[in-house]
Amino acid sequence: MAQSELVAEVARLRQGDPEALGPLLARYQNRLYRYLLRLVRDRATAEDLFQQTWLRVVEKVHQYDALRSFEAWLFALAHNLAIDYLRRYRPESLDELQSPDEPRNVQFPSAGPDALARALEQERAGLVIEALDELPAVYRELLSLRFEEEMKLAEIAEVLDMPLSTVKTRLKRGLERLRERLANIAPREMGQ
Amino acid sequence: MKNGHETIRELLALAAAGALDDQEARRVEEHATACAECAAELERWQSLAGALRRVPTPQPSRELIARVRAQAEWKLAQEAERRRDTRVMALLLMFSWTILLTTWPLVRLMGGGVWAWLDAMPGHVWFWLAGYTLLGWLAAGAAVLLGLRERGARRTA
Ligand SMILES: [Zn+2]
Numbered sequence: 001m002a003q004s005e006l007v008a009e010v011a012r013l014r015q016g017d018p019e020a021l022g023p024l025l026a027r028y029q030n031r032l033y034r035y036l037l038r039l040v041r042d043r044a045t046a047e048d049l050f051q052q053t054w055l056r057v058v059e060k061v062h063q064y065d066a067l068r069s070f071e072a073w074l075f076a077l078a079h080n081l082a083i084d085y086l087r088r089y090r091p092e093s094l095d096e097l098q099s100p101d102e103p104r105n106v107q108f109p110s111a112g113p114d115a116l117a118r119a120l121e122q123e124r125a126g127l128v129i130e131a132l133d134e135l136p137a138v139y140r141e142l143l144s145l146r147f148e149e150e151m152k153l154a155e156i157a158e159v160l161d162m163p164l165s166t167v168k169t170r171l172k173r174g175l176e177r178l179r180e181r182l183a184n185i186a187p188r189e190m191g192q
Numbered sequence: 193m194k195n196g197h198e199t200i201r202e203l204l205a206l207a208a209a210g211a212l213d214d215q216e217a218r219r220v221e222e223h224a225t226a227c228a229e230c231a232a233e234l235e236r237w238q239s240l241a242g243a244l245r246r247v248p249t250p251q252p253s254r255e256l257i258a259r260v261r262a263q264a265e266w267k268l269a270q271e272a273e274r275r276r277d278t279r280v281m282a283l284l285l286m287f288s289w290t291i292l293l294t295t296w297p298l299v300r301l302m303g304g305g306v307w308a309w310l311d312a313m314p315g316h317v318w319f320w321l322a323g324y325t326l327l328g329w330l331a332a333g334a335a336v337l338l339g340l341r342e343r344g345a346r347r348t349a
Binding site (some may be wrong): 013016018022025029030033034047050051054055057058059116128129132143146147150153168171172175176178179182 | 205206208209211236237239240241243244245247249250251252253256257259260261263264265267268269271272275
């Protein structure tokens with residue numbers, strides 16, 4: 001992806017050129033939509049937030065600091081809109097935002113690593129999504145940003161507006177929780 | 193011991209996520225070559241990370257993209273109009289203040305003193321002065337109208 005093209009598109013949008021919208025939208029539509037869908041888990045809401053995010057982009061693009069990452073800025077706008085939505089309509093899904101970092105006793109139950117291995121070997125993507133969907137929003141979001149969006153940790157910290165150390169802690173916690181869930185789901189799903 | 197088994201074990205998940213700094217990553221790598229248990233565990237984390245990367249990407253519908261694009265373009269035009277209005281408003285206000293502030297010096301210049309001027313001012317000077325002041329008021333009025341429209345637009349947005 002040519003970085004200079006992106007810079008030029010953003011600059012044109014800042015000048016109010018509507019022709020700049022198409023390329024920018026095309027560049028980020030799939031990723032932004034996927035991220036929102038992972039976070040809120042239903043299509044209608046993700047579509048609504050997707051729309052709101054782009055309107056916010058148009059509204060605020062003149063405030064965007066061109067020296068910073070446009071991607072992080074864009075995802076941060078989406079993040080804030082999604083969190084506002086969740087806070088208002090599904091506060092329970094944010095519960096873990098309050099104290100998600102308490103050490104828990106992580107253990108991978110009975111079936112243990114083997115069930116995980118089998119689940120993953122079978123390339124059952126549905127299984128991973130199912131396990132992902134059962135995680136608290138904080139972890140779903142973090143895992144999506146890291147593994148699907150392939151963002152650097154520093155960028156994730158910018159999007160989520162949290163210290164790098166917290167990003168690391170939560171990423172680890174999220175992976176552990178996901179593995180725990182997978183190991184739980186796998187035997188069930190595989191008819192054992 | 194700093195490179196101990198337990199310490200490294202805690203780093204394995206983040207190692208698979210590519211989230212360690214270079215030094216930590218090297219420590220994990222070195223330990224894993226010597227410790228079969230950690231090597232196996234690292235492999236499990238890596239297969240989990242791989243599975244996460246392979247989760248299929250849901251696509252937004254064409255209709256959604258078309259709708260969002262149309263709305264964003266409309267909003268962009270609105271924003272441009274708003275910014276232009278703000279600029280015009282600032283110009284109008286500056287203009288009306290200039291007129292207001294220069295009225296008195298002009299009167300002095302034309303009449304050589306307010307009393308002489310009131311007594312002996314010919315009709316056409318009155319006319320021009322009134323026109324001049326009116327211009328200032330009109331500019332101020334236009335600025336106010338633009339301001340009101342702007343507020344209305346923001347309320348309905
Ligand atoms: Zn070891």
